[in-house]
Amino acid sequence: AVIKEVFLDGNCKVALGPSGSGDVVIVLQLEMELVLPKKSDRIKIIQGEFRNSTGKLIGIDGADGIVKMDDSLD
Numbered sequence: 001a002v003i004k005e006v007f008l009d010g011n012c013k014v015a016l017g018p019s020g021s022g023d024v025v026i027v028l029q030l031e032m033e034l035v036l037p038k039k040s041d042r043i044k045i046i047q048g049e050f051r052n053s054t055g056k057l058i059g060i061d062g063a064d065g066i067v068k069m070d071d072s073l074d
Contacts, residue, residue, distance in 0.1 A: 006046045043067060 002020025005013040010029030016022035037043050037057045045053045045067070059066035 003044050003046070006044070006052050010046075012046075037065070 001017065001022075002015045003012050004015050004020070004024065007013075012027050012029070012032065013024060014027045015024050034046075039057055039059060041057050043055060043057050043065070045051055045055075050069070053069055053071060055067040055069040057065050058068050
């Protein structure tokens with residue numbers, strides 16, 4: 001499944017299937033399990049000012065992730 005959009009209440013619009021090409025459903029936040037990404041994983045930010053942004057996790061510093069954002073490529 002692929003998260004397509006994160007709503008303000010934490011619920012998500014999710015496209016089913018490994019590449020996100022299947023049916024689109026709304027999934028409640030309490031029905032989801034967050035998975036900690038590994039370095040080099042593609043990620044979608046689900047909270048904060050960059051919510052709904054995507055990028056690549058290039059490093060981890062304690063509890064913080066360092067992400068190369070898709071939009072700015074910075």
